[in-house]
Amino acid sequence: MPAEAMGAVVLGPQWPGAPGWLLLPLRSGDATAGELVERALDAAGLLGGAPLPAHLALVAGEWPLGVRELRALAERLGARGVRLTAVCSADPRSRVAAAAVGLQTCSPGPEGLAAGPEQSAPNPSHQALSLQCGTLRSGDHLEAEGSVLVLGDVNPGARVSAGGHVLVWGRLRGIAHAGCKGDALARIVALQLRPLQLRIAGAVARGPEDSPAAGMAEQASLVDGAIRLDPAPPVWPLNMSPDSPDRDGARSGGRRFGPNLPRPQAQP
Amino acid sequence: MTAQSSRYILICSGKGGVGKTTLTANLGIALARLGARTAVLDADFGLRNLDLLLGLENRIVYTAQEVLAGSCRLEQALVKHKQEPNLALLPAGNPRMLEWLKPEDMRQIAAMVGEQFDYVLIDAPAGIEGGFRNAMAAATEAIVVTTPEVSAVRDADRVIGLLNSEGVKPIQLVLNRVRPKMMASQEMLAVDDVTDILALPLLGLVVEDEQVIVSTNRGEPLTLGDGGSPAARAYTNVARRLCGEDVPLIDPSKERQGLRARIGRLMQTKIF
Numbered sequence A: 001m002p003a004e005a006m007g008a009v010v011l012g013p014q015w016p017g018a019p020g021w022l023l024l025p026l027r028s029g030d031a032t033a034g035e036l037v038e039r040a041l042d043a044a045g046l047l048g049g050a051p052l053p054a055h056l057a058l059v060a061g062e063w064p065l066g067v068r069e070l071r072a073l074a075e076r077l078g079a080r081g082v083r084l085t086a087v088c089s090a091d092p093r094s095r096v097a098a099a100a101v102g103l104q105t106c107s108p109g110p111e112g113l114a115a116g117p118e119q120s121a122p123n124p125s126h127q128a129l130s131l132q133c134g135t136l137r138s139g140d141h142l143e144a145e146g147s148v149l150v151l152g153d154v155n156p157g158a159r160v161s162a163g164g165h166v167l168v169w170g171r172l173r174g175i176a177h178a179g180c181k182g183d184a185l186a187r188i189v190a191l192q193l194r195p196l197q198l199r200i201a202g203a204v205a206r207g208p209e210d211s212p213a214a215g216m217a218e219q220a221s222l223v224d225g226a227i228r229l230d231p232a233p234p235v236w237p238l239n240m241s242p243d244s245p246d247r248d249g250a251r252s253g254g255r256r257f258g259p260n261l262p263r264p265q266a267q268p
Numbered sequence B: 001m002t003a004q005s006s007r008y009i010l011i012c013s014g015k016g017g018v019g020k021t022t023l024t025a026n027l028g029i030a031l032a033r034l035g036a037r038t039a040v041l042d043a044d045f046g047l048r049n050l051d052l053l054l055g056l057e058n059r060i061v062y063t064a065q066e067v068l069a070g071s072c073r074l075e076q077a078l079v080k081h082k083q084e085p086n087l088a089l090l091p092a093g094n095p096r097m098l099e100w101l102k103p104e105d106m107r108q109i110a111a112m113v114g115e116q117f118d119y120v121l122i123d124a125p126a127g128i129e130g131g132f133r134n135a136m137a138a139a140t141e142a143i144v145v146t147t148p149e150v151s152a153v154r155d156a157d158r159v160i161g162l163l164n165s166e167g168v169k170p171i172q173l174v175l176n177r178v179r180p181k182m183m184a185s186q187e188m189l190a191v192d193d194v195t196d197i198l199a200l201p202l203l204g205l206v207v208e209d210e211q212v213i214v215s216t217n218r219g220e221p222l223t224l225g226d227g228g229s230p231a232a233r234a235y236t237n238v239a240r241r242l243c244g245e246d247v248p249l250i251d252p253s254k255e256r257q258g259l260r261a262r263i264g265r266l267m268q269t270k271i272f
Helices: A033-047 A067-079 A092-101 A111-119 B020-033 B064-069 B095-099 B103-114 B130-137 B150-165 B180-184 B191-198 B210-218 B230-242 B259-268
Strands: A009-011 A020-023 A055-061 A083-089 A104-106 A129-133 A141-144 A147-151 A159-162 A166-172 A175-178 A188-193 A197-200 A203-206 A218-223 A226-231 B007-012 B038-042 B087-090 B119-123 B141-146 B171-178 B202-207
Touching: A009 A033, A033 A067, A067 A083, A067 A092, A083 A092, A092 A104, A092 A129, A092 A141, A092 B150, A104 A141, A141 A147, A147 A159, A159 A166, A166 A175, A175 A188, A197 A218, A197 A226, A203 A226, B007 B020, B007 B130, B007 B150, B020 B038, B020 B087, B020 B119, B020 B141, B020 B171, B020 B230, B038 B103, B064 B103, B103 B119, B103 B130, B130 B150, B141 B150, B141 B191, B150 B171, B150 B191, B171 B191, B191 B202, B202 B230, B210 B230
Parallel strands: A020 A055, A055 A083, A083 A104, A129 A147, A141 A159, A147 A166, A159 A175, A166 A188, A175 A197, B007 B119, B007 B141, B038 B087, B038 B119, B141 B171, B171 B202
Antiparallel strands: A009 A020, A188 A218, A197 A203, A218 A226
């Protein structure tokens, strides 16, 4: 990490054509993100070194950035001929905001963007939980490194993808992708599971057509390469070890649902 | 500068053709008749037709464009309604205006209008691009119009997400073009289905009404008449609820199921 501890830092691209990085410091003091960026850009200009990169990815860390802030930031950068292309943030709301502004998003570190999806090993990081308060509406796309808990509904047209589990305290009616980095043990749990489409690791399934029994939380998990729906066990999934006996259909009666198979009946 | 009490209400839907402009015109008239000084602002610069619906097309001399450019005063551009002096229209400029209009311009013009009016209704264009974002910049609250169709509801949901992220609230819902018969026979999304997804307070239900088409072509909003048609009553109720009056909502799928209604429907059925 470069010397300047308190301000934002501009780093040149790692290879020609790649975006440069704009690193925000840890949150402290009362300067806004915009001011820090302005100062960093001034500094980069004054040093007279390499010209500013044409594309910048913002590494925002914990900074909460709304649509307005991001747009203002993009404008400031635009005024200097720099285009903001991506935002890496640890804060899921910032990522949703960034996606709404039309920027690429990735979770915390710059490694995510630099490495690309091929290189990341399927490393289950279920324990890292990020929280989304409020309903995800059509067009929103929430991405999380570890597991994600949505307090609210996921409406039709919205997407949630997580490296770990997807947990929805509400109705899941959009698209959910658990284990999007290849973790086949990830699962999707919702108070009402009525998705348009489910994905776990590499498997894809359409949601059931008929409506589920009321008041029954359900989970989807991957069994023998196909996605299956079961009533959700009354266990917080983040504490469950992968080889727990409750996994992989030890419970009787769960049914697979591929394209358009009927939904399992309520279990006794 | 701006009167604190003025309300800047965006009327939007995402999808086109669900009745944004019709609602704006009718709500404008209804609010004016309730005694509120009301301005309707056409933010649909590309395809303006709020002036048509209000029957004011031939009275437009200046537009918002000239006001922003400083070539006329706001008072010159505002077109007073023929029958309802409480209502004024600020017409949109020509479609080329889209290219240079900024959200700040919209904010500025809305603030100017707000100095003289209690309600500023902003008729947003369809879509979620520049024009919509401009319109949204000027608003402090919103009415989302949707019809009981999957596509309209989906688009409305997207728009609500954008309004939330811009901090526009409260957002209220008007369900337009409801066909009670189809709802009762479950051929159409029910009111509950829509409010379930959108999770917004319902400001009004407007039933499908042929009179709306007639009134649009005539340039006389329905609320201008004596409220004979069901849609006119619904629009007036929306206006009254907007003013804070407590008017009960009637679910059309549960209404008109008595014997008289059934006979009435039977008599409407064409035999030939």
